Amino acid sequence: MRVFVAGASGAIGSRLVPQLIDRGHAVIGTARSPVKAERLRALGAEAVALDVLDADAVRKAVVAAAPDAIVHQATALAGMRDFKHFDRSFAQTNRLRTEGTDALLAAAREAGVRRFVAQSFASSRYARVGGPVKTEDDPLDPTPAPAMRETDAAMRYLDQAVTDAGGIALRYGGFYGTTSDGMVEPVRKRQFPIVGSGGGVSSFIHLDDAAAATVLALEHDGAGIYNIVDDEPAPIREWLPVLATVLGAKPPRHFPRWLARLFAGEAIVVMATESRGASNAKAKRELGWTPRYASWREGFVDAYVSPHPDARTAIRT
Ligand SMILES: NC(=O)c1ccc[n+]([C@@H]2O[C@H](COP(=O)([O-])OP(=O)(O)OC[C@H]3O[C@@H](n4cnc5c(N)ncnc54)[C@H](OP(=O)(O)O)[C@@H]3O)[C@@H](O)[C@H]2O)c1
Numbered sequence: 001m002r003v004f005v006a007g008a009s010g011a012i013g014s015r016l017v018p019q020l021i022d023r024g025h026a027v028i029g030t031a032r033s034p035v036k037a038e039r040l041r042a043l044g045a046e047a048v049a050l051d052v053l054d055a056d057a058v059r060k061a062v063v064a065a066a067p068d069a070i071v072h073q074a075t076a077l078a079g080m081r082d083f084k085h086f087d088r089s090f091a092q093t094n095r096l097r098t099e100g101t102d103a104l105l106a107a108a109r110e111a112g113v114r115r116f117v118a119q120s121f122a123s124s125r126y127a128r129v130g131g132p133v134k135t136e137d138d139p140l141d142p143t144p145a146p147a148m149r150e151t152d153a154a155m156r157y158l159d160q161a162v163t164d165a166g167g168i169a170l171r172y173g174g175f176y177g178t179t180s181d182g183m184v185e186p187v188r189k190r191q192f193p194i195v196g197s198g199g200g201v202s203s204f205i206h207l208d209d210a211a212a213a214t215v216l217a218l219e220h221d222g223a224g225i226y227n228i229v230d231d232e233p234a235p236i237r238e239w240l241p242v243l244a245t246v247l248g249a250k251p252p253r254h255f256p257r258w259l260a261r262l263f264a265g266e267a268i269v270v271m272a273t274e275s276r277g278a279s280n281a282k283a284k285r286e287l288g289w290t291p292r293y294a295s296w297r298e299g300f301v302d303a304y305v306s307p308h309p310d311a312r313t314a315i316r317t
Helices: 013-022 034-042 055-065 091-111 146-164 184-188 207-218 236-246 257-264 266-274 281-287 296-304 311-316
Strands: 002-006 026-030 046-048 069-072 115-121 168-172 174-176 204-206 224-228
Touching: 002 013, 002 055, 013 026, 013 207, 034 046, 046 055, 055 091, 069 091, 069 207, 091 115, 091 146, 115 146, 115 207, 146 168, 146 224, 146 266, 168 207, 174 207, 174 296, 184 236, 204 207, 204 296, 207 224, 207 281, 224 281, 236 296, 257 266
Parallel strands: 002 026, 002 069, 026 046, 069 115, 115 168, 168 224, 174 204
Antiparallel strands: none
């Protein structure tokens, strides 16, 4: 297939492009800077400069590329730090998830593109009631924290628009897999505390596994939503001390809810204490996907190559 990858130069895009090429697909990837375009070409892809928010340019680029499939992996999350003003920090990503999705879907219709796969998110999306692990059929959180309502709405919009158009929305877990991952520095500096009981459940996915699932989704017939997460959703009180050990950092601090609310805002407190994890059973069953890193326990060690002698012991306990 000819696959058009919007956001080919990003954290997931740059893992996806080589996997697509390895599977025999031709890739046309977007990159807005010459340096990133050159990196894409070095991976064996064609590069096009494109702003996904410019609907007319998207239409022209997609028609010119004449792809069989489109993957939407464009986000604007690099360097994100301010989770207190959650929606403000996600504003550009929310536009990419709404306006960007619309532009790519319209271009897909015009160019007769049969397959469409887009990036969505699993962690912290599901209703904060009942068991700790949720499937795609479980209800989404009807009352997200006020600070993240726009972000929540943008993800719902993407899931709906993509599946209505016959495509696939992949609800990825929290990405990890490079030493520049967002949580590395705060954990090293002990700026990532366990809040309250630390009972919020996280679902992770290694970037290589996320890319592998994306390739399989592109090759899969039919619309749908899939959680792309590892086999071990875990409460923060469990995974955060392990990550600290793997990184050779001191153990995480403990903050009461009120203090965390003051520093990081309500959205983070809700995630840290009430969030539910996601099940990958549907993706395994229907896409034939198995994550290479079944658990963040092995994945963190491989990703962060800790010099700390206790790291491998820590993951077994
Ligand atoms: N599920 C998750 O946990 C999750 C999801 C996404 C990101 N993240 C994390 O967030 C951090 C930043 O992600 P990232 O490195 O992928 O960077 P990013 O800034 O989120 O950019 C991602 C991709 O989107 C593209 N893009 C952004 N705005 C665009 C626009 N208007 N038009 C076309 N393309 C556009 C970028 O392309 P250009 O080259 O054109 O700028 C880039 O290829 C990473 O640590 C990543 O792991 C986590």
